[in-house]
Amino acid sequence: MQQVTDINSLIISHFIASLFILQNLTEKGQSDFLRTSSCLRNDSIPAWVKQLYEKHDTSQFEIKVNKVIFFKPLTDSTSYSLFTVSTGTCVSAYVATQKNKKDYASLEIQEECDADLSYPSYSWTSYTHNTIRRRISITTDTKEANPKYLKKDGNFRDGFDMDNVKTIRHVTRKTIVIMKSGNLEIQKKNTR
Helix, strand or coil: CCCCCCHHHHHHHHHHHHHHHHHHHHHHCHHHHHHHHHCCCCCCCCHHHHHHHCCEEECCCCEEEEEEEEEEECCCCEEEEEEEEECCCEEEEEEEEEECCEEEEEEEEEEEECCCCCCCEEEEEEEEEECCCCEEEEEEEEEEECHHHECCCCCECCCCCCCCCCEEEEEEEEEEEECCCCCEEEEEEEEC
16 A cells, blocks of 8 residues: 655644744753654654754744654665655755665755745645655646746736736656665656
8 A cells, every 4th residue: 555645734743843842942941942852753763863864953033843754674774764844934855865874865855935926936846655665756846927927137027926927837747766775766757
């Protein structure tokens, strides 16, 4: 049976967890932040994998939280995992392989950011994950404003933005195959 990751639910729960962590950080200090983040961990993911990829970074302007969401051994010495990075304005997901408990290879498999409608193009990437076949199908959607709404410099003419113009949509699909060697093989499917 094919297992498909429900990324929208993950994004929402990850964002809520990020806000909870940020609130605890600002109200109680750094030590409570570490204790709160550890209660969000999944026990089926080895500690050494969490150590490789889970990082919590805060600054005056944003919080950045990495969370491992999947782990699977491939051989005695290789494995792979999926992890997310949430900044409050963007959520990205990555596939990463490990060899001898060290980071080996990684690729971004998802990126969804808040849209700035004043830019004449916007793209986002989503994925589905087949755990049995070790394949990740990636779809990248790009919307571009019809050129008739743009000035010569590539910016919108006055009174126009992505919300009120006709757009051209491009879709690119590719598949990442996670090899038992730890390599990530990319297979492009099609573009339309």
